[in-house]
Structures are given as C-alpha cells and as structure tokens.
Amino acid sequence: MAHIGKLVVCGVGLIGGSFALALRRAGAVGRIVGIGRRREVLERACALGVIDEIAEGWADALDGADLVLLAAPVGQTDAILAAMAPHLRPGTVVTDAGSTKRDVVAALRSHLGGALADVVPAHPIAGAEKSGVEAAFAELYMGRKVVLTPLPESRPEAVQKVRDAWEACGANVVGMTPQEHDRVFAAVSHLPHLLAFGLVDDLAGRSNAPLLFSHAASGFRDFTRIAGSHPEMWRDICVANRVALLEELDAYLGELARLRMMLVEGDGDGLEAVFERARRARNAWAEGLPIRTAE
Amino acid sequence: MAHIGKLVVCGVGLIGGSFALALRRAGAVGRIVGIGRRREVLERACALGVIDEIAEGWADALDGADLVLLAAPVGQTDAILAAMAPHLRPGTVVTDAGSTKRDVVAALRSHLGGALADVVPAHPIAGAEKSGVEAAFAELYMGRKVVLTPLPESRPEAVQKVRDAWEACGANVVGMTPQEHDRVFAAVSHLPHLLAFGLVDDLAGRSNAPLLFSHAASGFRDFTRIAGSHPEMWRDICVANRVALLEELDAYLGELARLRMMLVEGDGDGLEAVFERARRARNAWAEGLPIRTAE
Numbered sequence: 001m002a003h004i005g006k007l008v009v010c011g012v013g014l015i016g017g018s019f020a021l022a023l024r025r026a027g028a029v030g031r032i033v034g035i036g037r038r039r040e041v042l043e044r045a046c047a048l049g050v051i052d053e054i055a056e057g058w059a060d061a062l063d064g065a066d067l068v069l070l071a072a073p074v075g076q077t078d079a080i081l082a083a084m085a086p087h088l089r090p091g092t093v094v095t096d097a098g099s100t101k102r103d104v105v106a107a108l109r110s111h112l113g114g115a116l117a118d119v120v121p122a123h124p125i126a127g128a129e130k131s132g133v134e135a136a137f138a139e140l141y142m143g144r145k146v147v148l149t150p151l152p153e154s155r156p157e158a159v160q161k162v163r164d165a166w167e168a169c170g171a172n173v174v175g176m177t178p179q180e181h182d183r184v185f186a187a188v189s190h191l192p193h194l195l196a197f198g199l200v201d202d203l204a205g206r207s208n209a210p211l212l213f214s215h216a217a218s219g220f221r222d223f224t225r226i227a228g229s230h231p232e233m234w235r236d237i238c239v240a241n242r243v244a245l246l247e248e249l250d251a252y253l254g255e256l257a258r259l260r261m262m263l264v265e266g267d268g269d270g271l272e273a274v275f276e277r278a279r280r281a282r283n284a285w286a287e288g289l290p291i292r293t294a295e
Numbered sequence: 296m297a298h299i300g301k302l303v304v305c306g307v308g309l310i311g312g313s314f315a316l317a318l319r320r321a322g323a324v325g326r327i328v329g330i331g332r333r334r335e336v337l338e339r340a341c342a343l344g345v346i347d348e349i350a351e352g353w354a355d356a357l358d359g360a361d362l363v364l365l366a367a368p369v370g371q372t373d374a375i376l377a378a379m380a381p382h383l384r385p386g387t388v389v390t391d392a393g394s395t396k397r398d399v400v401a402a403l404r405s406h407l408g409g410a411l412a413d414v415v416p417a418h419p420i421a422g423a424e425k426s427g428v429e430a431a432f433a434e435l436y437m438g439r440k441v442v443l444t445p446l447p448e449s450r451p452e453a454v455q456k457v458r459d460a461w462e463a464c465g466a467n468v469v470g471m472t473p474q475e476h477d478r479v480f481a482a483v484s485h486l487p488h489l490l491a492f493g494l495v496d497d498l499a500g501r502s503n504a505p506l507l508f509s510h511a512a513s514g515f516r517d518f519t520r521i522a523g524s525h526p527e528m529w530r531d532i533c534v535a536n537r538v539a540l541l542e543e544l545d546a547y548l549g550e551l552a553r554l555r556m557m558l559v560e561g562d563g564d565g566l567e568a569v570f571e572r573a574r575r576a577r578n579a580w581a582e583g584l585p586i587r588t589a590e
Contacts, residue, residue, distance in 0.1 A: 075563075125512050131394060175371065188511040192518040194554060195490060197573040200549040203482060204576035204586065213576070213586040215440065217420050219524075222517040223487040227453040227577045229514075231570035242558045249555055253548075255497040259489060260544055265535045268370075268530045275526035278492040281499035281508070282522045291499065291508040292376045 004029045004066045004165065007279035008055065010073030010080060011036050012109040015097045017136025019069055020050050022169035025138040035061045036072065044169045045133045058087040067165060070096035075236035077104055081111035093118045093158045095165075099185065101178035108151075116153035120162040123147045123181065124171065131230060149178040151229075152275040186244035191252060193234055193243065196227040223273065299324045301458065303356045303363040305375060307340040310419065311366030315345050317464035320433040328352050328355045328365075331367065340428045353382040362460060365391035370531035372399055376406035384495040388413045388453045390460075394528075395479065396444045396473035398535040411448035415457040418442045418476065419466065424509045426525060437465035445509025481539035486547060488529055489540065491522040 007023065009016040012034040023029040034042045034051035035058070042054045048197065055061035062068070072080060077098065088094070094112065098104045101121055108119050126144040146166040150159045163173045176184070203212050238245060262270040284291055300438050304311040304319065307329040318324040322540045329337045329346035330353070337349045350356030357363070357379065367375060372393065383389070389407065393399045396416055421439040441461040445454045491498070498507050533540060557565040579586055 074524065092404055125510065127513070145512075148509070161404045181469060184510050186509055187507050188515050192494065192515055195494070195551075197570045198550045198554050199487065199490070199547060200573035200577045201569045203549055204572055209576070210586045212479055212482050213481050213580045215420065215442070217440075218422070219521045220483050220487055220574045221581065222520045223491060224577050225517045226583065227570075227573045229570075229574070231567050231574055234570050235567040238558060238566050239561055239563045242561060246555065246558050249551070249558070252494060253495055253551065253555075255493045256490075256544070256548065259493050260541065260548075262401045263533060263541050263544070266534055266537060268534045271533050272526050272530040275492045275522075275524075275529050277499055278495035278522045279524070281504070282519050285508045285511065286516065286523065291505045 004161075006030060006065045006067075007032045008061045008065045008068040008086075009034050009051065010061075010068065012042060012051055012131070012133050013071065014127070014131045014135045014140070016046060016069055016071030017048075017050045017133040017166075018126075018138065018140035019097070019124075019169060021136055021138035023165060026168040028165065028168040033061055033065075037076075038253045046132060048136075050133055050136055051203065058084045060208045060217060061263050062089065065092045067161060068094045069091060070094070070098070072099055072103065073233050073236055074240055075232070077107045078111070083108055085111045088112065088115055090115070091118065093120065095120045095122050095162045097122065097124055099123060099237045100240040101147075101181045101191075102281075102289075104198040105149070105151065105178045116151055117155045118158045119151060120154050121151070121178065122162060122166070123149070123185075124166070126171075135140050135244045136175060139170070141166065144171050146171040146173050147181055148173060148175050149181050150175065180243045183247075184240050186241055186248045190237055190241055190245050191248045193226050193229060194238060194249065195252075196224050197229075197234070200224050200227040220278055299361045299456075301325060301360045302327045303350070303360045304329050304346065305356075305363065305365050305379075306347055306367030307337060307428050307431075308366065309422070309426045309428070310343045311364055312340060312343075312428040313421075313433065313435035314366065314392070314419075314460075314464060316431055316433035317436055318460060321463040323460065323463040328356055332371075336428060337447070343428060343431075345428055345431055353379045353397075357382045357384065357387060360387045362456060363387060363389045365393070368528050368531055369393040369395055369399060369535055370527070372402045373406070376402055382405045383407065383410055385410070386413065386417065388456050390415045390417050390457045392417065392419050394418060394484075395530045395535040396442075396476040398530060400444070400446065400473045411446050412450045413453045414446060415449050415454050416444045416445070416446070416473065417461070418480075421460070421466075429559050432466070436461065439466050439556075441466040441468050442476055443468055443470050444476050445470065477536050477539045477557070478542075481536055481543045483532045485532055485536055485540050486543045488521050488524060488585055489533060489544065490547075492524075493523040493528070495519050501537070 007029045009020050020032045032051045033053050033055050035044050035055040045051045104121050124146045126140050164171050304315050307565045315327045327346045328350045329340050330350040336558050340346045399416050419441045461468050
C-alpha cells in the first residue's frame with residue numbers, strides 16, 4: 001500500500017484515536033495531526049502519543065495532507081465541512097467514520113462539491129463500552145467490518161487509499177451504496193438501540209421503578225446494554241437516518257401487533273413458531289453459519 | 296436449619312439438578328429422588344451423581360418425602376399435580392421453580408386444595424446459556440434471588456423450610472404476592488424476551504436476511520441473546536402470564552408511539568432526553584446504585 005505521509009484526524013476520540021494508533025502500529029503513516037472542538041482533548045491525545053501534533057486550524061491541518069478522517073459526532077459534520085472546505089487542495093483524500101451515510105453524503109456534496117473525486121465516505125463497525133481518546137487502542141478494528149460507500153465521482157485511487165488504510169488497521173472492507181448502508185444499519189443497529197432506550201425509559205418512569213429494577217437479571221442486562229450508549233451520538237444517528245429507521249420501526253410494530261394478537265388469543269403454537277424461527281436464526285448467526293433467506 | 300431427609304425433584308434439568316447439587320454440597324439433604332417424563336434423563340442424573348435414585352412413580356417418590364421441588368416446564372404443571380395429588384401426605388412440603396406464579400397457584404389450588412398449608416410456590420431468578428441436567432452445577436444460585444409467593448394458607452414452618460433450602464443454596468430469598476411477581480417479571484423479563492424474539496423473527500423473514508445478519512455486530516448480539524432461549528419454555532411463560540404481559544406490551548407500544556412521533560417530527564431534543572434518562576437509569580442499575588422513583 002501507499003504510505004500516508006500526513007494523516008489528519010478530526011475528532012480524536014475512541015474511533016479517530018484508534019485509527020491513528022492502528023496505522024502507526026502498521027507503519028503505514030508518517031505524521032499524525034489532530035484537530036477538534038476541544039483543545040484539552042487534543043493535548044491529551046498528544047500526551048498519549050495518539051497524535052504527533054495539534055493543528056492550529058484547517059489551513060494548517062490540510063497543508064500537505066494525504067488523508068483526512070472525519071471522526072466527530074455526525075451532528076457536527078456540516079460545521080466541520082464548512083470550515084475545512086476553503087482549505088482543501090486536490091490530492092487530499094477525505095473520508096469519515098459516521099454511523100449514517102446518506103446525510104454525510106449530502107453534506108459532503110453540499111460543501112465539497114468540487115472535490116468529490118477525492119471523497120470516500122465510510123463507516124467502521126466497531127465500538128467499545130467506553131468512549132474518548134483514553135479508550136482508543138490499536139486493535140479496535142482487528143477483524144471488524146468497515147463499510148465504504150464511495151460516490152459515483154470517487155476516483156478508484158482514492159477508494160483504494162481508504163481501503164488500504166482500513167486494511168492496515170486489520171479491518172475487513174466491504175462496499176455498499178449509502179442508501180443500502182442506511183437501511184441495513186437501521187435494521188440491525190439503530191432500531192435495537194431505539195428499542196432498548198425505550199424499554200429502560202418506560203420502566204424508569206414508573207412509580208415502582210426501584211422494585212422493577214431490583215428484580216431485573218442477566219437477560220435484562222444484555223438486552224439493555226446498548227441503552228447505556230451515548231445519548232448525543234444516538235440522537236444524531238436517529239435524526240439523520242430517520243426515514244430508514246421509521247420504515248424499520250413500522251415493520252417491527254407490525255411484528256409486535258401479530259405477537260400481541262397471539263397473546264390475546266392464547267395462541268401458544270403461533271408464539272412457539274415465532275420463537276423457534278427466531279432462535280434458529282439467532283443461533284445460526286452467533287455460530288457463524290449461513291442465514292437462509294425466508295422461503 | 297432443619298435437615299431435609301428425603302428430597303424429591305420432579306424435572307431434573309438445569310434448575311432442579313442445580314438445586315439438588317447445591318443442597319447436597321451444603322450437607323442439607325439426605326436422599327435425593329428424581330422423577331420425570333424421560334427415563335434417560337433421570338438415568339443420566341443418577342450417573343452424574345445429581346440424584347441418588349429414580350422413583351418408580353409418585354407413590355414411591357412421595358413415600359416419606361420431606362420436600363418436593365417441581366422443576367418441569369410450567370406447561371406440564373397441571374398433569375404433574377394431577378398425578379401426584381393422590382399420593383401426597385401431610386407434612387410433605389411442596390414448592391416449585393416456575394417462571395410464572397398466578398397460573399401455578401391456580402393449578403396448586405385446583406389439585407392440592409386439601410394440602411395448601413404445606414404448599415409454597417417460588418421462582419429462582421437464575422438460568423444459564425445451556426439447559427439440561429448436564430448443565431447443572433452447585434453454584435447456580437449463589438447470590439441470586441429467589442422469590443417466594445406463599446399462599447394465605449401456607450404454614451410458617453413450610454415457608455421457613457423452603458426459605459432455608461434456598462438459603463442453603465446461597466440464594467437471597469424475597470417475598471411477593473403471585474400477582475406482584477407476575478407483573479414485575481412481565482416487565483423486566485417476559486417483555487424483553489418477546490421483543491428480542493420478535494426482532495430476530497422480523498429480520499429473519501426478510502428476503503435480504505443474509506445481508507442484514509452479516510452486518511449485525513456486538514450491540515445486536517447482546518440485544519438478541521435472549522432470542523436464543525428455549526421456545527417451549529417461553530411459549531408456556533407467555534401464555535401463562537399473558538394478562539400481565541399484554542399490559543406491559545401495551546405500555547411499551549405507547550412508548551414506541553411517542554418515540555415514533557419524535558422521529559417523524561425530527562425532534563432531536565425529545566429523543567436525547569429519552570436516551571439520557573434511559574442511560575442514567577441503566578447505568579445506575581448496572582452499578583448497583585439506587586434507582587430513583589420518577590418525579
């Protein structure tokens with residue numbers, strides 16, 4: 001792979017910091033420059049050896065940059081792109097790590113319209129219990145998936161540069177359209193988060209909440225683990241991807257209406273058939289076996 | 296505590312087998328007799344040292360028995376009680392390990408109406424990934440909760456015998472009415488199971504199921520872990536507790552309707568407030584801190 005002479009990471013937290021650490025460990029990068037909202041975060045990133053220096057501004061950051069990773073919460077994308085656009089020069093490849101892609105692509109088109117050949121949106125499917133640069137580690141992306149959603153305008157060389165960088169981090173790179181990405185992740189990630197947040201909020205608002213929580217056990221713990229996720233990040237994801245998320249929510253409400261009718265009718269056979277199908281699919285998935293398409 | 300001279304376990308699987316192993320390890324039991332649907336299971340239980348002998352039938356099992364634990368799936372309760380009732384003698388205490396309590400209490404009243412002074416329904420809040428007697432282990436109940444739902448007729452000495460047995464297993468015993476039990480577990484256990492089964496079934500039935508599952512990650516894994524639970528057991532629980540479960544499902548559907556409206560309106564502040572409240576409650580619970588009652 002081509003060496004990245006100068007890497008710029010905008011938003012040096014768990015995601016951006018781990019990308020920097022992984023590339024450095026792979027010997028794939030020269031100098032790593034950080035930029036972001038909060039000076040103290042960047043200073044900690046320097047002290048921890050995650051970045052080499054702090055950019056004074058976008059002009060400074062983009063001067064001679066080979067690759068820029070945008071890794072701030074997606075709600076900040078517009079403001080970041082507006083600030084960086086005037087200083088972006090041909091040959092600097094721009095990618096991102098946002099959990100939604102249609103809104104990021106729209107923002108990229110609106111702000112970097114003249115530079116789309118060097119723009120390659122992406123989404124690493126990785127996270128950890130903790131966030132922030134202190135939680136960053138070089139192995140975060142080992143064996144994890146990264147979805148690239150290149151634009152029709154993206155140059156093959158730019159796509160390759162982003163692919164090489166993620167593969168140097170140990171990730172498996174796959175491609176999708178932004179539309180496909182947002183539909184898939186609405187189903188397998190954004191909806192489950194919404195459902196878990198909703199269940200905990202529902203119970204926490206009851207007058208007997210202490211009694212309820214005191215009897216919750218390991219099933220509840222696992223089901224609601226994602227309700228401990230970052231509210232601002234998930235607000236941004238839900239709002240950005242609300243069209244696809246509403247479609248998934250409505251499909252799920254249809255499923256719940258069917259289950260509700262089985263409960264009303266005491267239809268044990270119907271419930272068992274649903275549970276059996278779900279268990280079979282879930283266990284096959286957990287064991288890495290192929291999931292069969294519904295007949 | 297009073298020693299249990301002869302213990303009868305009906306249904307020697309994970310739950311019944313672990314109860315037997317724990318009492319034996321505590322030196323709290325003399326002879327352990329197993330009874331159940333399938334001879335080969337009882338023979339394995341003997342071979343594993345979980346029980347000492349296999350009863351030839353209920354007359355044999357109940358002869359001189361101090362304590363009977365019913366630990367078969369709740370759907371079999373009626374048939375089991377009908378078979379055992381003619382052979383039950385005064386002084387033998389009967390308890391169970393069913394996940395629902397109102398239906399078990401109704402069955403106990405209907406079949407053991409003359410012996411209710413010695414009947415103490417219960418529910419150990421414990422389980423494991425695997426089921427069956429091979430999965431049984433003496434430490435299953437260490438530090439776990441066991442809910443007793445004594446009847447108005449239950450003698451204090453019978454309640455104490457059941458409490459002593461569970462405490463000898465290392466469990467923390469609490470008391471509730473059967474109604475309260477079923478409402479609490481509908482909220483913190485039965486509804487989450489229904490929701491997880493429903494989500495996996497919804498996705499598994501799509502034409503693009505293989506694509507969806509191939510991008511599911513750790514959040515999905517935890518959220519859906521309980522969708523790998525036993526379909527027959529959960530069918531019985533859902534049917535037995537469907538009144539309380541329907542109340543919980545309807546409350547949750549109200550919560551989802553509110554979240555849906557926030558998505559439709561792009562109400563990021565509203566979503567963030569829900570997510571923040573959920574995260575605070577979930578993290579407090581996970582850290583063992585008190586859950587505050589809603590203002």
